[in-house]
Amino acid sequence: MYEIVYKETLSEHSKLMVVEAPDVARKADPGQFVIVRIDEQGERIPLTIADYDRDAGTVTLVFQEVGKSTMHMGTLTPGEGFRDLVGPLGHPTEIGERGTVVCVGGGVAIAAIYPIARGFKQAGNEVLSIIGARSRELLFWIERMKAISDELIVVTDDGSYGRQALVTDPLRELLELRADEIAEVHAVGPAPMMKACAQTAQPFGVPVIVSLNTVMVDGTGMCGGCRVEVGGEVRFVCVDGPSFDGHLVDWDMLMARQAFYRDEEHHAVAHWEEECRLLAAEEDA
Amino acid sequence: MTELSMKKRLEIPRQEMPTQDPDARCANFGEVALGYTYELALREAQRCLQCPDPACVKGCPVGVKIPEFIAALCEGDLPRAVAEMKERNAMPAICGRVCPQETQCEVLCVLGKRGAPVAIGRLERYVGDYELQERVCPTPVREAPTGQRIAIVGSGPAGLTCAAELAVQGHEVTIFEALHSSGGVLGYGIPEFRLPKQVVQDEIDCVVQGLDIQVRLNTLIGRTFTVEELLEDEGYAAIFVGSGAGLPNMVRIPGINLNGVLSANEFLTRVNLKKGYRFPEYDTPVKVGKKVAVIGAGNVAMDAARSALRLGTMRALENGGTPPEVHIVYRRSIEEVPARLEEFEHAREEGIHFNFLVNPVRIHGNERREVSGMRVQRMALGEPDASGRRRPLPIPGAEYDMDVDMVIMALGTRPNPIVFRHAAGLERTEWGTVVADEETGKTTVCPIWAGGDVVTGAATVISAMGAGQRAAASIDAYLRTGEW
Ligand SMILES: Cc1cc2nc3c(=O)[nH]c(=O)nc-3n(C[C@H](O)[C@H](O)[C@H](O)COP(=O)(O)OP(=O)(O)OC[C@H]3O[C@@H](n4cnc5c(N)ncnc54)[C@H](O)[C@@H]3O)c2cc1C
Ligand SMILES: Cc1cc2nc3c(=O)[nH]c(=O)nc-3n(C[C@H](O)[C@H](O)[C@H](O)COP(=O)(O)OP(=O)(O)OC[C@H]3O[C@@H](n4cnc5c(N)ncnc54)[C@H](O)[C@@H]3O)c2cc1C
Ligand code: SF4
Ligand code: SF4
Ligand code: FES
Numbered sequence: 001m002y003e004i005v006y007k008e009t010l011s012e013h014s015k016l017m018v019v020e021a022p023d024v025a026r027k028a029d030p031g032q033f034v035i036v037r038i039d040e041q042g043e044r045i046p047l048t049i050a051d052y053d054r055d056a057g058t059v060t061l062v063f064q065e066v067g068k069s070t071m072h073m074g075t076l077t078p079g080e081g082f083r084d085l086v087g088p089l090g091h092p093t094e095i096g097e098r099g100t101v102v103c104v105g106g107g108v109a110i111a112a113i114y115p116i117a118r119g120f121k122q123a124g125n126e127v128l129s130i131i132g133a134r135s136r137e138l139l140f141w142i143e144r145m146k147a148i149s150d151e152l153i154v155v156t157d158d159g160s161y162g163r164q165a166l167v168t169d170p171l172r173e174l175l176e177l178r179a180d181e182i183a184e185v186h187a188v189g190p191a192p193m194m195k196a197c198a199q200t201a202q203p204f205g206v207p208v209i210v211s212l213n214t215v216m217v218d219g220t221g222m223c224g225g226c227r228v229e230v231g232g233e234v235r236f237v238c239v240d241g242p243s244f245d246g247h248l249v250d251w252d253m254l255m256a257r258q259a260f261y262r263d264e265e266h267h268a269v270a271h272w273e274e275e276c277r278l279l280a281a282e283e284d285a
Numbered sequence: 286m287t288e289l290s291m292k293k294r295l296e297i298p299r300q301e302m303p304t305q306d307p308d309a310r311c312a313n314f315g316e317v318a319l320g321y322t323y324e325l326a327l328r329e330a331q332r333c334l335q336c337p338d339p340a341c342v343k344g345c346p347v348g349v350k351i352p353e354f355i356a357a358l359c360e361g362d363l364p365r366a367v368a369e370m371k372e373r374n375a376m377p378a379i380c381g382r383v384c385p386q387e388t389q390c391e392v393l394c395v396l397g398k399r400g401a402p403v404a405i406g407r408l409e410r411y412v413g414d415y416e417l418q419e420r421v422c423p424t425p426v427r428e429a430p431t432g433q434r435i436a437i438v439g440s441g442p443a444g445l446t447c448a449a450e451l452a453v454q455g456h457e458v459t460i461f462e463a464l465h466s467s468g469g470v471l472g473y474g475i476p477e478f479r480l481p482k483q484v485v486q487d488e489i490d491c492v493v494q495g496l497d498i499q500v501r502l503n504t505l506i507g508r509t510f511t512v513e514e515l516l517e518d519e520g521y522a523a524i525f526v527g528s529g530a531g532l533p534n535m536v537r538i539p540g541i542n543l544n545g546v547l548s549a550n551e552f553l554t555r556v557n558l559k560k561g562y563r564f565p566e567y568d569t570p571v572k573v574g575k576k577v578a579v580i581g582a583g584n585v586a587m588d589a590a591r592s593a594l595r596l597g598t599m600r601a602l603e604n605g606g607t608p609p610e611v612h613i614v615y616r617r618s619i620e621e622v623p624a625r626l627e628e629f630e631h632a633r634e635e636g637i638h639f640n641f642l643v644n645p646v647r648i649h650g651n652e653r654r655e656v657s658g659m660r661v662q663r664m665a666l667g668e669p670d671a672s673g674r675r676r677p678l679p680i681p682g683a684e685y686d687m688d689v690d691m692v693i694m695a696l697g698t699r700p701n702p703i704v705f706r707h708a709a710g711l712e713r714t715e716w717g718t719v720v721a722d723e724e725t726g727k728t729t730v731c732p733i734w735a736g737g738d739v740v741t742g743a744a745t746v747i748s749a750m751g752a753g754q755r756a757a758a759s760i761d762a763y764l765r766t767g768e769w
Contacts, residue, residue, distance in 0.1 A: 023504065024509065084502070086509070087509070088509070217554055217555065221703060222531040222532065222554070222701065223548055224548040224550065224551055227535070234542065253542055256653065257542070257654075260572075264572070265570070267570075
């Protein structure tokens with residue numbers, strides 16, 4: 001078992017867990033992910049490594065409760081753990097001296113952009129960060145991001161915190177002001193957000209590196225379920241990615257593939273809620 | 286049992302193995318072939334002529350002592366039959382079920398010249414199942430500890446066999462497996478109705494019991510550790526790579542990325558490894574179309590087609606719909622079908638439709654980017670190609686549409702290259718397989734050995750086990766003499 005040593009609620013539906021996994025912590029780099037499985041019946045769930053502590057032998061995972069598996073994960077407490085955890089998977093983000101980079105994180109992916117932004121900062125770059133969420137309750141790690149960014153812009157869709165805007169608005173303004181200095185944009189978040197970031201930067205000729213979250217089965221290149229089209233080539237996100245050139249990704253295909261199991265996902269949530277209800281009723285009785 | 290005359294032996298017909306009724310088995314994942322009873326096994330065993338120079342043995346990749354184990358069976362001495370069998374093949378319950386006997390041992394049996402060969406595979410399965418029930422085989426005695434540590438990459442038949450042999454020789458063995466369970470293709474590929482997972486588990490337990498082999502699941506070599514790190518930092522004296530050939534080939538035709546186009550690996554993994562057929566009790570969903578086309582006609586294609594048929598039929602019974610229509614689409618003819626004969630016949634009995642001499646050229650999609658049909662090209666057989674099979678050639682202008690809503694690609698696999706990250710100097714062929722000596726399994730880098738599908742490309746369970754055995758002997762010799 002991979003034990004949960006610490007748990008924190010970041011926002012209404014986002015939880016953070018620090019999990020004991022020394023072999024993974026030893027090798028983890030920004031941009032990589034793990035696949036976890038709660039128990040024998042569980043689905044294999046890919047999650048970004050939001051942080052790691054090589055000495056303590058732990059990795060930090062941050063997840064949003066969007067379906068049956070992540071809801072179940074949310075009920076786990078320290079002392080409990082995951083039956084399976086494999087990683088680090090995927091290629092690390094290429095971090096080097098670029099000059100100035102913009103790091104954009106949307107929603108739960110604020111946790112995913114954090115190690116990337118920190119990596120660029122540590123490599124001596126000027127890091128301009130933009131984080132955003134639908135509303136204030138969904139934001140987290142503002143202080144953490146501030147500490148490793150030369151500039152941090154926070155936006156919410158509804159204006160309940162920071163500026164009322166989409167992440168692409170400040171991104172466009174930064175590019176308008178400093179396109180010739182900005183070497184790269186790194187964007188992690190829901191597919192529509194990453195697509196919009198790529199479109200925003202396109203006219204400025206600035207590369208946008210995105211981290212794709214397709215449905216995955218094994219995460220080792222064995223099934224092809226995670227395939228996407230990048231620049232007309234078929235690529236497997238789990239082994240060729242997860243980072244790709246956002247200008248070359250076939251976004252419509254990616255989003256269509258993400259939606260393929262939607263009916264089954266709804267069914268699984270209904271089944272889970274029914275089980276929880278029965279369990280609660282049993283405990284009451 | 287009294288001694289039978291040659292004439293009497295020749296009069297016994299080959300004993301059929303009872304099977305689940307085709308109509309019933311389409312709606313469950315229970316085993317299709319039910320195995321011999323003691324009486325049937327005995328009768329079949331009596332057919333063997335006990336040839337002094339047995340041809341059958343030459344066809345077996347590990348040289349199972351076929352007449353010896355059958356003789357023991359004839360005498361009713363089952364513990365001895367098990368012992369004779371296990372001398373060469375540690376997994377008879379598995380191999381007896383999945384070996385392509387008709388092209389390996391049985392094809393060479395002398396009885397086959399005039400009639401039906403001895404059903405060696407079925408007898409092997411009988412002996413294997415007996416051992417799983419009774420556990421008469423003593424645990425192997427380990428030799429004195431050598432203090433040498435060996436890393437095995439992959440827990441498929443090649444890795445498991447190599448590990449067991451080395452452990453018996455007194456070495457300390459660790460198996461590293463990327464997935465959350467062991468067994469390789471035996472676990473995630475071959476479906477329950479052909480190879481029950483309980484049989485796989487029990488037989489693996491039987492092989493590794495008492496040998497103190499450490500199995501580290503969820504460890505992807507190339508990522509969690511590299512081959513280099515295993516040797517330099519983790520203190521392993523030798524490595525055996527048995528990582529299989531798990532990477533699916535996806536043909537480049539338009540529409541290949543539509544929703545509803547899956548590799549057979551993805552489909553079978555969802556069904557087997559993650560027990561998708563028990564969704565939502567198990568969490569991994571798996572979809573089945575109403576009209577499914579499986580491209581290819583090997584074992585993998587048959588398994589995918591028959592799994593799709595079962596899942597679809599079970600759901601239809603549950604929800605009152607109609608069972609799915611499942612097609613095999615193959616560009617060659619019935620003569621070239623590479624699947625085991627038994628699987629091909631079982632598939633036909635179950636009502637899988639076979640479309641020979643057709644090749645997909647395009648998959649059509651609807652506005653939601655889901656599969657809505659498939660354009661296929663009719664083929665004709667031309668001159669034999671390098672493999673000796675007649676090459677399929679397109680018949681110009683002969684194309685038509687098939688009405689399908691799901692397409693499963695079963696067109697072969699290649700080795701997964703991840704394991705070779707940071708393995709400098711390890712030579713590979715243009716097909717991505719590792720260059721290794723056939724007799725010893727030595728790669729181009731000392732002290733790394735390889736065997737099984739990662740060397741041969743997709744092959745068979747028993748040939749992977751044979752490679753594991755041979756490599757173990759070579760590794761043991763190296764560790765004792767220091768000579769590469
Ligand atoms: C490389 C990678 C890294 C990821 N990192 C994180 C992370 O750090 N934190 C986090 O909260 N989530 C992350 N995800 C997404 C996460 O894996 C999914 O949210 C999770 O699998 C949903 O499982 P579920 O059973 O709870 O929901 P489901 O019922 O399976 O799905 C609910 C919703 O999530 C969508 N979904 C399902 N599977 C995925 C998937 N693999 N990726 C994206 N959306 C999916 C569905 O389309 C559906 O809308 C990552 C995905 C990938 C591929
Ligand atoms: C659907 C299907 C049906 C088949 N039917 C038959 C049949 O009827 N009869 C028959 O004889 N053969 C059959 N085969 C072929 C047979 O299963 C294989 O030839 C055999 O399993 C090869 O054994 P192996 O040990 O070389 O590799 P595998 O069984 O593939 O095992 C390799 C293992 O290594 C692991 N691995 C891979 N990379 C890494 C890594 N980097 N780090 C750690 N672990 C890793 C994999 O997860 C896997 O568990 C079938 C194959 C399939 C796919
Ligand atoms: S292992 Fe396979 S080939 Fe060898 S005797 Fe048994 S069934 Fe035949
Ligand atoms: S060739 Fe046939 S008859 Fe002869 S020993 Fe082998 S199985 Fe028996
Ligand atoms: S998840 Fe299976 S190949 Fe990427």
